Amino acid sequence: MVSFILCLLPALLATSAQGQTLTCNTCFGQTETCKFAPGTCQDNNVTGGCLSVAEAITLDGTQNTNFYKQCLSSYTSDIKVPISFTVGNGKYVRINIKQCNNADKCNSPVLGVPTGSTTENGLQCPTCFALNFALCNSSVTPCTGDETYCIDFTGFLYQGPSFSPFEAKGCASASAQAVKPGTNLTSTPYTFYFFWGKTVQAEKIPTSPPPTTTTPANTTNPPPTTATPANTTLPTQTTRSGSSPAVGTFSFALYLPGLTGLLLVKLLS
Numbered sequence: 001m002v003s004f005i006l007c008l009l010p011a012l013l014a015t016s017a018q019g020q021t022l023t024c025n026t027c028f029g030q031t032e033t034c035k036f037a038p039g040t041c042q043d044n045n046v047t048g049g050c051l052s053v054a055e056a057i058t059l060d061g062t063q064n065t066n067f068y069k070q071c072l073s074s075y076t077s078d079i080k081v082p083i084s085f086t087v088g089n090g091k092y093v094r095i096n097i098k099q100c101n102n103a104d105k106c107n108s109p110v111l112g113v114p115t116g117s118t119t120e121n122g123l124q125c126p127t128c129f130a131l132n133f134a135l136c137n138s139s140v141t142p143c144t145g146d147e148t149y150c151i152d153f154t155g156f157l158y159q160g161p162s163f164s165p166f167e168a169k170g171c172a173s174a175s176a177q178a179v180k181p182g183t184n185l186t187s188t189p190y191t192f193y194f195f196w197g198k199t200v201q202a203e204k205i206p207t208s209p210p211p212t213t214t215t216p217a218n219t220t221n222p223p224p225t226t227a228t229p230a231n232t233t234l235p236t237q238t239t240r241s242g243s244s245p246a247v248g249t250f251s252f253a254l255y256l257p258g259l260t261g262l263l264l265v266k267l268l269s
């Protein structure tokens, strides 16, 4: 009897510590209605939760918006909080994320497209974006809104089964401090694997013309942290050996829109 209770006790303790099953909405879509594949998933209210994500990404020159809802446990991104960075004029990544675990289907409210701000905040960052070892010719650019950090990273941009090395510099939200070498940021069109670099506080834009006579060194000689080390080591890593990992767990969101499109085309023809 005693041993029976002793056996049961850990199980009882475990269940109470493990929380309760939470039901979350699931869906995806390219508009806020998030109307495709509506359904539910279940997650633990302590170790997991419900998630709502709204993305606006313009890296290829067109506005790519995606909305989805899912369980937190199935969200593979290392960054699970809102993040934004701007790597050129009109080239940005904005991901708005809302987590909740306080009620079933707590992720049902519409999460709007992250719009950013055009109001300059008095800070600036070197800014550029380059793919496939092209020169990231940065120019110092004013930051806007809550983008008060400078991001400077090289890495790999995974898109479906293919990937390209990238270099990205620009203004970023404070949450970009969580971006470290080895971090993956997952979005619907891309996974960013940040390989090398850092996020630092943005510098103030000089209010008067910089006193070029006294301290020109600070502004003219940014530390040569940019392309060369990564460029020399990256090529060996671009072999096809690890070409599929980005797709794995996220293939649902990546491929369903395409499949649905194909189906629609089939149906309409």
Ligand SMILES: *[C@@H]1O[C@H](CO)[C@@H](O)[C@H](O)[C@H]1NC(C)=O
Pocket (backbone or CB within 6 Å): 019, 020, 045, 046, 101, 102
């Ligand atoms: C999870 O659910 C249990 C049971 O309803 C509740 O006691 C606990 O506070 C919840 N935990 C969280 C983090 O919401």
Ligand SMILES: *[C@@H]1O[C@H](CO)[C@@H](O)[C@H](O)[C@H]1NC(C)=O
Pocket (backbone or CB within 6 Å): 135, 137, 139
């Ligand atoms: C970098 O950009 C500046 C101005 O945007 C331009 O003058 C310069 O030639 C560019 N450098 C290279 C190597 O492309």
Ligand SMILES: *[C@@H]1O[C@H](CO)[C@@H](O)[C@H](O)[C@H]1NC(C)=O
Pocket (backbone or CB within 6 Å): 215, 218
């Ligand atoms: C310029 O750099 C020096 C040392 O590198 C530093 O002490 C000084 O504060 C810097 N000045 C500005 C305006 O950043």
Ligand SMILES: *[C@@H]1O[C@H](CO)[C@@H](O)[C@H](O)[C@H]1NC(C)=O
Pocket (backbone or CB within 6 Å): 158, 182, 183, 184, 191, 193, 242, 244, 245, 246, 247
């Ligand atoms: C990041 O993503 C890449 C490509 O999908 C994968 O190989 C790697 O294991 C991921 N790293 C982490 C820490 O999740």
